[in-house]
Amino acid sequence: MIEVPSIDRSGLSRGLGNASPVALSGLTKRFKSGFLAVNDLSLTVERGQVFGLLGPNGSGKTTTLRMMVGLIRPSSGSAYLFGEEMAPSHPVLRRVGALVEKPAFVPHLSGRRNLELFWRAGGQDMKEANLKEALAVAGLGDAIERKVTTYSKGMQQRLALAQVVLKAPELMILDEPTVGLDPQEMSEIRQLIREAAGRGSTVILSSHILAEVEQVCSHVAVVDHGRLIASGAVAELTKSGSSVYIEVDDVERATAVLECLDGVVEVSREAPGLGVRLDGLEREAIVSALVKEGIGVGTVTSRHRLEDAFLQILKEEQ
């Protein structure tokens, strides 16, 4: 059954025990249609991190995650999991649990049968599965015996997550895990992710929601058009305010005043207010400059680098 030789050709691993759970090096995917989905993406996820892949829809997150688990072949570059170069059906997948894009099940079977067949398809006995915990995660009660076609979207999502924890993975790969869930379910899933991380699992999740990444991730990479825009520790990226959003009573004059200030990089219209990118200037300085010119200042909100990077992308999309 296992055909792929587990020879370590990565050069990235530092001994078997402590190779990074995920390392991407120059990962690129150009589809046959010519569409460049992922463009020279390199990043490393260390053990125990909850790593967010943040980007708008269509930014290449799903393609990246699929290359990570060997479902899509990279056009160039490589993905390494635990130091092993990824290939279709690589045995290292035993250490990985993944939710790719959307939950999917065999429609004519019950939730429980789906979990069973999913597990046994890997040639493993049900006794080795983490069934009790998986059922707790699914939280479906008696509905677990019903056909999956009767499930709501939230129930399907939870069953898919149950499928992920069925093997107590060292690495969890979750593509948009909270999409389509209600707030209660969302917070349950976030709790689940934190618990997994607390047990030493590494989690990589994709999201197009900034707040979600800020809430659950320890590290983040912002991607757009398949390229890496920014990456680092969330705490680091959210520390310093690098821009402010400001609402004033006279937008035209305020723009003129701000553009003349030293330490202002860019002033852009963000109706109903203005976005002001700063370099070394405190927000108090802007407010006082505006007030001095007799311009009324309403809301002033600091924004950090992560927010900036993400908003910049969304702006370009429009």
Added chain:
Amino acid sequence: MIRVEFEKQVSRLRTYVILGSMVAVAALMTLVFRVGSPSGGEGLVALGAHSGLNMALVVLAHTVLILPVVVALLAGSAISEEAGWGTLSYLLLRPVSRRSLLASKLAVVVTLVLAATLVLSLAAVVAGIVAFGWHPLDTTDGTTISAGAALGRIALATPYIAWGMAGIMSVTFFLSVVTDAPLNAFAGGFGLVVVSQILDSFSAMGAVRNVLPTHYWRAWEGLFASPVSMDGMVRGFALQLPYVIVFLALAWWCFRRKDILT
């Protein structure tokens, strides 16, 4: 892996509908011959009402209409169906090689096609005997074959009929690898059967007809001629091989490099 794939099909209504319709087709055709006044028709068909086993042969001669639908349905949904459900990704996230997944899927399709053929054949014999009794078989040459011997030859014809499906099964199986929509693969496979049979009916096609996958489908009728002629069956057997080898190899070649996007 194979067991899991079997369990998926065994717990499925479709499987029983297919097998049930094999019985229904045999019973219905027999009923029509029993109730109606069987006159006209050529060759075997004209002899349908002569004995139970004659009737069974009439049913088997019409398998060319019903079995290809079953084959195209089963082989056409093998991989594409999982892709359509989205479960193909999850199957391949298990530490399972693509080769063993493809082999398991193929094994299940082959088994179900064999089962369908066997059920059809059995139902044809049983229905025939119930309706027309256990008598020696009349052949088109005007000779008779004892009922026991005829039954033995039906037992030989049945696997030949199933093997005749191997070519279109392989083509459709290949299509199910390259498309994510079972209907496309089904239409492709069944379309091939229809086109092949139309071309086969034009004598102007000459020797080209001999390489059509459906050309030797009824060669088993040679078993009931006197003297017994195995010539067509041997050629029909050999003809399926290139189709099987080429299209299964293509299926494997495409599947191992396929990007799983759904």
